[in-house]
Amino acid sequence: MALLEVSAVVSGYGQTEILHGVSLTIDDGEIVTIIGPNGCGKSTLMKTVAGLVNVWDGTVNFRGKDISSTPPEQIARTGLCFVPQTRNVFPTLSIRENLEMGAFLRKDDFTWRIEEMYRFFPDLALDPGRRAGSLSGGQRQMLAIARALMLDPTLILLDEPFAGLAPAMVYLVLDRVLEINRSGVSVLLVEQNARQALSVSNRGYVLVSGENRLEDKGSALLDNPEVSRLYLGG
Amino acid sequence: MELAGVLNYLVGFFIMVGIYGIFSLGLNVQWGFTGLFNAGIAGFFALGAYTTALLTTPAPDAAQVEDFIFGGNLAGLPYLDWGIDFWFILSLAAVALVCGIVAYAVGRLTLRLSGDYLAIATLGIAEAVRLMFLNEKWIANGSKGLYRIPEFLGDLVSPANYDYLFLVVVLVVLALLYLAVQRVVNSPWGRVLRAIREDEVAAQSSGKDVYSFKLQAFILGGIIMGIGGALYAHHVRFISPITFDPLLATFVIWAMLMVGGSGNNRGALLGAFVVWGIWSGTQFLPWFFADPNFRFFMIGVLIVGVILIRPGGILGETRRVSRVVGASSHTPVKEGGNPKE
């Protein structure tokens, strides 16, 4: 049974339908990347799975349970954590407070987990009292991912984690994402220009205008000349 | 009660409905069509009433220990003796000017900011205006107020029958304003206002100068309210700072527009009729229903109740999607999981 199974999901904002029946699956331990042109509904799909956007039709199954009408703060409890593309930290809270908020649902003493995150992202340990709003783009992305990891998720959704980062930083974050995956966390990635992401992915989906266009192994999508030309910038 | 008494009561009732209908229309331009939250209608009400009263009332009477210095009574000036009726019209123009300027100043200051700033600023302006008329006795006689405000066309009929005539005056002004507002909101200009109310960002990105449209709508609404205030002054013929208590000069008007249906001009008038009917009807009820404090309570409950139960009011706006219901009509919103818009 798939870890996450999105079937024929329809959703959108207000009166505007953005997703017209999107399906995808992720198995345990996989990295899956969704690519597609700007405005194809990638971010909406992420928000729909995370519960921030209502599902109008279709189902979202996570670990065998239907979460399509579960409020977002409950979804976090089930082990599915979401890192938005922008606005993904609490800017006026310190680094440490951001991590504490990530662990809001934990009842145990989670100090060790924070220490673990400091080891995993050494940049964060430099000055834990620093306000998240004053961090650089890469550091902020690390903090955002660390915040999502505080709950020990089984699946983590990353919305364009490499957008706007310097190339060196992209490799650093990508390396951390692979490390997270090796520790047993499944990863769903959304990327616009996603050669690196696809190259490390087990599978990939191409999303166009709120509908599935293609699904294949990550490497196969990279080799597909049409995909390459249309969605990967030549 | 004999027939004449009933008739007199009804005439008085409909004069008030007509005057409140004008306020309600003015508020509809601001809130109903443009989405501007004016929490200080009383300020425009007072400015309108005082402006016309000061311009037309006879000079202060030393025997009455009156403190104000500007006696108005422009009609009494020898070289401009065109009669009170001419000055009445002219003073309405002055009212429009004064209220327009104040609305412009308030709007300029707050309309670029989020909507609550306007609400807070109008609240403050209303209180400042009230305090000014209360404390600056030289302007308008302080708490003793202005009286002997003349009647418009008072020479035409006997004083006993004057209310009939004034009812006609009020209805004519109301009809003119109604037609004007109706025309204006159905024009391209009015469509822009509604677009702004629905989605300011979208209106902005389609190249409309949102701020300037909001400012114009706010000024128009303020002028209409001022005219309502002027008619009120000539009707009751006595005004003092107590007249412009927020309850009867702001909140009741809000209740009227919300009950009747904001965004619908007929609704605004219907609301004035219904709420004023409830307001003046409850005084005949037994027990605590006649308690003015109960009516106070009721106006608040009415406003909240309409927003909760029937956001469109009785008539609502005639259009495709209702503003409030539209957001969630497609799908039930998750409990507690509704992110901020």
Add this chain to the structure above:
Amino acid sequence: MTRPLETRLSPLSRLAGPIRRQWSPGHTTVAIVLAALAIGLLPFVHMGLVVNGVFLGAIIALGAVGLTLIYGILHFANFAHGDYMTMGAYVALFLTASFFPWLGVTSDGFGPFTFGFTLLIALPVAAIVVIAGAILLDRFVYRRLRDRGVSDLFMSMSSMGVAIALRGLVQMIWGGDIETYPRESKQVFHLPMDVRIPPDAIFIALMAVALVVTVYLVLTRTRIGKAMRATADNPELALVSGIGTRGVTWWTWGIGAALAATAGVLLAVFQGQLLPIMGWKFLIPVFSAVILGGIGNPYGALAAAFAIGVTSEVSTQWMNPSYKPAVAFAMMIAVLLIRPKGLFTMAGSGR
């Protein structure tokens, strides 16, 4: 490209540590001129009025800190905040003037104060009643509106309806006349420079300091306080982190209502009387403090409250005292002219 997050900062929870304020030269000039003006005026100002203004500022601060928290977290201007104050004052009146005497407990002139020790018991009870009322109102009014997804302005509008209904309720129960807590006249403290301090004012100041410090500790040290700041910062991210809206909302109302109820009781003590309209009238200085301090910023509200308290008291040296709310309002207008986002916000922040 990622947008720099600073531009989307909610100014609440500037509590995490010192921040760099980007004053432009123009604003520095304005600040220096204002400060110089204040210091230059000092010799001509009656010190008693300044001291009085500090006490008034403490009460404004209690109202404004709560209001600014509600504004920052729930995103609407609570026009019923003044009437929450009124409710608090009148519940305490019921307890001290009717309920405790009915139990056979009467007290006035406790220690150096004009009021009795029963007021000290009545105060927390009043706070609890107002907290309960605020949470019930949220449950039956505001939450239904939030779930329907109405605009923030509709929330403000319904809070105005709530304000009217609450005042009507107070008038129905207690009537519209002036009331006072059971009281006994007491000696005032005489200080140099002709400053007279009524002992009650000391109590007011101590209460205000204690409550503001408590709120500060809650916001910076507790799990729920940090969650409140996180929600103000970024509501969506708070949700996906598992921070439920409901708990944060209830705590926000709880803190706001408790501060408002206390402010109401203290205002009644300070003025020596209660009127149903007292809270509504106090709304103007309280809102002015919120805007002066930058909406959502509790530090700013605190500082602005004292500025408004002192200025409006000192203004009575030259102006009719009934203009005090107008002075507060004029300060707000001045700020809107110079610096619309408030005096105490960072450049580029705000909503």
